[in-house]
Amino acid sequence: MVTARDVAERAGTSTAVVSYVVNNGPRNVSPATRDRVLLAAAELGYRPNALARALSHGRTSSIGLVVPDIANRFFGELARALEEAAGARGNLLLIGDSGLDLVREKSHIAAFVDRRVDSVVVVSLQDSPDLSALHAAEIPVVALHPVPETIGASTISIDYEAAAYAAVRHLIDHDYETIAVLNGPSESAGAQQHWQGAARAAAESGSVVIEHLHSEFARADAAQLMLDRLARPERPRAIYCSTDEQAYGVLFACHRLGLAVPRDIAVSGFDGTEHSGYSTPPLTTVAQPIQEIADRAIEILASNTSDIPVQEIVPYTLVVRESCGVHAH
């Protein structure tokens, strides 16, 4: 590959000047010299080596992202939004897919440290992720879900508890008296908040019977669990799911069992990707403001003037569609 030295020789100058021209600084260069360098660079097809630049400059202009499952639409949309926000500031987003595996989550974090990313955005599999490697390397982190304060990371997310409360409250307003909460694994991020919000809504109503179920986040797991559950007597009239993926699994189980949604069973989801509007039937769901979350996350990381973690709450939207029944009020 062609180096700054090659360009300098052809332009009859030094590598320092080549650097000043390519980076528009930090020193001024006379217009004539500048033109010669630009011409030489263009003729040679010079592309600065990002590794060398990062090594001497001390910044890689890259941001690491850890997600539980890149094949999940929600994280796909999130990754895209983050990549755009990062790109707008000249940063490259490195995506690390945990594949629902804790070991891989950890190894991605290690790889990010080794490659000296400037900062990391994390959506962990766990309630309380291990960020020690990041802290040791003094790499700022923002988590996109609530984490314990003691963990020392910035946080930006919706209020899961409030969103769960609102969604279940909505089901109760439809006069559904028996409600199942299909949650993720109990240690998973947000699981507690989903259950607490739902339980609070049920308790408030007095009469509603609520039941707590757990499945993996994968559509197939949720489907299997619900095929079993719905075959048993006393099935719930409505199901609140902690992710859209699980809700699609429920929709599938209902279809398979000949149960009509929402006539026999009402369903609500959580995350609100574009796809939630295209299921059969379209899904009532809690929509997360993906764009806003992404923009703010990158902004927080960019303007990291202090080391003090910030905690931010962004608003969710309850999107009411067919799957929860005809609007009752």
Place this chain on the structure above:
Amino acid sequence: MVTARDVAERAGTSTAVVSYVVNNGPRNVSPATRDRVLLAAAELGYRPNALARALSHGRTSSIGLVVPDIANRFFGELARALEEAAGARGNLLLIGDSGLDLVREKSHIAAFVDRRVDSVVVVSLQDSPDLSALHAAEIPVVALHPVPETIGASTISIDYEAAAYAAVRHLIDHDYETIAVLNGPSESAGAQQHWQGAARAAAESGSVVIEHLHSEFARADAAQLMLDRLARPERPRAIYCSTDEQAYGVLFACHRLGLAVPRDIAVSGFDGTEHSGYSTPPLTTVAQPIQEIADRAIEILASNTSDIPVQEIVPYTLVVRESCGVHAH
């Protein structure tokens, strides 16, 4: 961060020896020295700087991936499989999401060149992608769809034409006499093959009437197009879609218009991700061997003894489910 120099000092040796120990070579180190280095490294929490290593070593141990749309399940599953295959060989996969935008596709390729990835796997938006930047940097490429021979890249993919033929042939065997082909944009990768395969099957049958439609790959676009098309008279009895995403859009349009699948309209998809088994109704589709494609792609790039591009065809599977109707033979 702690450097090799820090470790060397604590172990009472040189950075060269630290390197030999950490990398298990290329020189031998006496057991005693080795233990001292390992101990010092552990105590200090030493992590070699991957940038510096890459700069001096000349390899980054990273592979770039360009996909049209990471939020599309098919590419999500593909990215995961590639990441695993790459990781198994000690390589990191860098994912570049084009977001269905040619400019971004190009800028990701440029970013990969700048970061000196060892090789690139590309799924382009175009039939005939611009790989000149990669060629100039002598970075080997493998495309996961057919590209013109002249482009000088290795290729590994199913035989799209044959798969399209088989799927449409299957619809014809169901005695559907009017078939629509819902293709992607006309310049998109594979579009020609889809149409040619479908047209060949129709021509062979003699009596079947076939029509060619184009939509973007997004579910929403396909849905909108079909809402319009199916509202017109003389609607087709069956629809062959060039991606599962488009098929889901068709399913949605049918649901919205009160048309039952497969009773009123039969639908088939293409790609065959895990989700195709969970739609309403489950989707007949052409399944691509994602794992095999990923493994072979990484293998080809790893064992790049020659610069001669290789062209490989892997087998597809026609997965018959409810959406195309009760099995006719």
Place this chain on the structure above:
DNA sequence: CTGAAAGCGCTTACAG
């Protein structure tokens, strides 16, 4: 405005 030189943190011939 410009050049020679040091330095980023590694790896690897080259001597010993």
Place this chain on the structure above:
DNA sequence: CTGAAAGCGCTTACAG
């Protein structure tokens, strides 16, 4: 088996 030194390709004080 081990160390001093050069080199990977940049950036940036430091002189002039």
